[in-house]
Amino acid sequence: MTREAAHYPDHTDAVRFYGPQIAEDPAALYQQMRQRGPVVPILLDGDMPAWFVLGYREVHHITNNPQWFARDCRRWNIYDQIPGDWPLIPYVGWTPSVMFAEGAEHHRRAGAIGDALHEVNRTELIATCAKVADRLIDGFVGNGTADLITEYAYQIPARVIARLFGLPDADVPALVQDVFDSLDSDDNAAQAHQRVHARMQQLVADKHAHPGRDVPSRMLAHPAQLTDDEVVIDLLVMMAAAQAPTGNWIGNTLRLMLVDDEFSVTLQGGRSSAAQALNEVLWKDTPTQNFIGRWAVQDCQLGGRTIRKGDLLVLGLAAANTDPQVLPHSHSDSGNNRAHMSFGHGEHGCPWPAPELAETIAKTAVEVLIDRLPDVTLAAPPDDLQWRPSVWMRGLFTLPVVFTPTLPPHQAGR
Template identity: 40%
Template sequence: MSHPPHAHPSSRTEASRTEAPRAGASRTGGARRAVPPTLYGPELDGDALPAFYEELRRSHGPVAPVTIAPGIAAWLVLGHRELLRLTRDEQDFSHDPRRWTPLREGRVPPESPIMPTVGWRPALLYADGQLHRRLRSAVSAALARVDGHQLRRDVRATAEALIASFASRGEADLVAHYARRLPSRVIIQLLGLDECTGQQLVHAITGVVAANADSVNASKRMNAVLLALIAEKRRTPGDDLTSALLHHPVGLSADEVLHNLVVMFTLGNGTTVDWIATTLRVLLCDPAFRSSLTGGHLTVDDALDLVLWRHPPTQNVPARYATRDLTLGGRRINAGDMLLLGIAAANQDPEALPTTGSPVTGNRAHLAFGAGPHTCPAQDPARLIARTAVDTVLHRLPDLELSVPESSLTWIKSPWTKSLAALPVRFRPR
């Protein structure tokens, strides 16, 4: 990953005197860069991300220029205080990408790998004000219909079946064989999809989130699966999220149902996969923390919160768009600029963290689920799925250990998420 030149650490007062970079240029220690630091590409590495964010903070302050795809510039908001303003102030920061200047001016190619992620959809993630409240009311009501007790039983049964499928071998990849399969199977059931069609949806959405050359085609495959599901549930409603959205009193159109399902599945599945996998990695690589857990001093929820503070599955969230010329974190932001929510960096903002002790145990003031009117409406079922998944594997495989050095673990390259590519483990065969 390209890093900005080293500079002396600067306070926010110093950062506020730094001029905002114009398209494709930033100012660091008096020298000009032709291109802002990149947040994409083959050099993007999960292990390097924390240091990368801190270097951005030292060099640029709480709001840093980045490129998220070839020729696509944005601002990455690293400061906790600045990110709260970004999430809470819909007057100055819109969710509607049609305000994005390069897109309005036709400077973003339709085949750009980020378009399936940042392109406008009639979904709550891309709406402000009254429209957002209307869409959110339908999504929240659909999620409220999920029976938590039944969901826990379904997750545990799915987890037990997955563990049984590899327990006799004495080894497994907890990403491919467990974390990646469990949430998708559960969410597929919640949507009302059969297993085969659901896996087609999983593969398509994986391609969309990857933000690569195939993302546009993956988006078309995803839409095709969901449109067929919507047509079926309109004819034959069931006790599922899709039917609940279709028949909510606000009267969502088929297009609105489609794109809200995309948002629910994309965010719900991918982040829960990463949350489970990273929590298991932390427990495998931190013997003291795992001992505290097994000894009853800490809970699985404590482990889950540690991950949300230090290794949030969604590192950077696209996007907000400035509605007017303004200043944020000492940067001059132009109307129509894109701003990314730097969740991982904001969680580690020195101005927001306690000076002593750990912010983790018993503290859920992290920004992993967002803040303001767009706080994630599915965080409770997501936590239930993750907690049950981690608890089940620890109870069924108590002698679990990494089968490779921690330093050899690799990451999937993405500007948005921090996803383990694999988590190979060994244990006594069952």
């Protein structure tokens, strides 16, 4: 046990919340941890102590009370002892972004983002999503086989967001690749992030000179009077927040529709179950499993535990969604139930209307695929599909499928 953990007497029997084996069966892990209560002591990478909050009511309480559980990571009572190369630095390294802003400053920043997103024309968004999806399918429809993760689900969010940001079509492929690379953990991630950052800086400069009907232009013109640096870093936050969660949402939904008998029947018949499948995934296989986090503003009691000022609380979003006290019994129950925690909750949840726009992107992606590949089936046994070994995000490595090959519309003379 590290010196930091030794100062936490309640963590002598803490659960190690890292390592490849910890993510093998997250549902079983959460069920096992739930036996210890709604709040459980854990050790993050390097045995750094934290609290895992897996009760739905407790997660709701934390996210609903930012005056007691705040977002500024510099409140962490061992923040000065965290090494610079700690694996979770991307989650807790402070930046002057909307992610870590609090109070009036957060309202100012999040309000500008929400207003800029609210102005996105929904009809145009659906058309953009459909165009992106169709072009991707055109690339593999003649093969009769595809990997719906790397060739489809992961490609769509960044391509759509790039268009909402008003980027020229010629710039999109390189930006999309850099977004992918920046979210990896290899040596290229830092350089890719720098390139994305530089592209957002240039984009903001371009929008000053030539404003348009796009998100950056609306943020620059907003009454919140955001600085260029604020717009740049919040555009980066939006890009990252949209890419992996939405890509995994699409992929997890397609998997569900291909392996679950209740959904696969309607998969062959049309779109009727797409919305239910999307919502079922948020309850049962939500892309964002766990979230770092909140920091206690003062000593308090939570779920029968004594939380000290500055303690880190990890929000178990997936565990809260599967809390037996709130979990719908089946997709027929969850179809109209949007009380899940998959987008967070409270003022630091995903700013409205981001969840609605993400759902539009995901739903359009699923529906276009169903329309274009009506006989698509898995090319591997369901048990052979491998989840990425992460306790933070829930997504597949691959989703191999087969279907009847056809010519793309432009080659078929249509």
